[in-house]
Amino acid sequence: MAESSKQELVQLIKRFGAYLTVKISNLLPISLQNLDLRSVGAIAGLAVAIVFTWRLLRSPSQPQRREPKRQAGTPGSSGVNTHSNVSLVPPRVSSSLEDSRAQNVVDEFFQSVKPTLGQIVRQKLSEGRKVTCRLVGVILEESSPEEIQKKVTVRSSVLEVLLEITKFCDLYLMERVLDDESERKVLLALEDAGVFTSGGLVKDKVLFCSTENGRSSFVRQLEPDWHIDTNPEIVFQLARFIKYQLHISPVRSERTAPNVFSAPALEQFFGCV
Incomplete structure (x- = not known):
């Protein structure tokens, strides 16, 4: 796994904790006095980790592009590179996207393990x-x-x-x-x-x-x-x-x-x- 993917996985894991807790409490409105959550938590943690890893490995890594050689500025150019395919993502927007991705993964996981009425x-x-x-x-x-x-x-x-x-x-x-x-x-x-x-x-x-x-x-x-x-x-x-x-x-x-x-x-x- 590329270094960038490892860092992404770490960031996602850091952000899904609180959201996962909320999902468990909403999904299982059960008194803690009546239910031992240790086994549920262990299974949920393992499953979510597998889901994270699977999603990251499934996405093909983007090939690194070689930066084009710097060309001399033409008369009338300001000397600033204005490639349309280069965009800068502010840190706050990037963090929001990571949070959204983590929530989507957790939602997908809990949709697949929603307990039955009998359970x-x-x-x-x-x-x-x-x-x-x-x-x-x-x-x-x-x-x-x-x-x-x-x-x-x-x-x-x-x-x-x-x-x-x-x-x-x-x-x-x-x-x-x-x-x-x-x-x-x-x-x-x-x-x-x-x-x-x-x-x-x-x-x-x-x-x-x-x-x-x-x-x-x-x-x-x-x-x-x-x-x-x-x-x-x-x-x-x-x-x-x-x-x-x-x-x-x-x-x-x-x-x-x-x-x-x-x-x-x-x-x-x-x-x-």
Whole structure:
């Protein structure tokens, strides 16, 4: 590699560091408490170095031109060489071009390694194998047991995430209901939405109780890695017993414990919107 190419590579590597950090944080909106980035960083660093080297080696080096012999100035010439093919690039413009080139290389790299939704779900859940989740306000549009007596609507925006969770987690859905008819409506709505077709979730894992404390009791008996709920009191009570919890609330709330996270919606926690 020519000396100029080596210097160019050094300059590019110096400039891509900060930009690479930003790309990682935007690409993987994952809490550092839930994800060990050492392996990701090692792979990313190696891959970017390979990309840089490949791009530099792929570009044929410009042959050095022999400077033409200096000719005597003609009468009327000012004595200044004015070849049209010679241009001087100011240092600031050159630096900007190098920054742009480094960003383009990093963008190309991350476009090729963008993680799938399944990978993001597993990383956000810290590879948890059992998840319990409330239905009302999380999976269902309705926000109370009284509402599901009238109708039950599964939120379409949450289905993709829900099905990804069932692929590698033992998922239990639960809700407080006021009558048997509400249970029937919930199961029918989940079936119509295709929740049971993936094979990861069966009707026996949809649990119903008559009180909020009953749902809390279900969670403690199942001992999940994650519990997802909308009731702040239940989240607070379970914080001592459950490894991680996700509090779904449209209003941003203060973090009550280090193992309790919050999001306006389940799909937003996984960066789907």
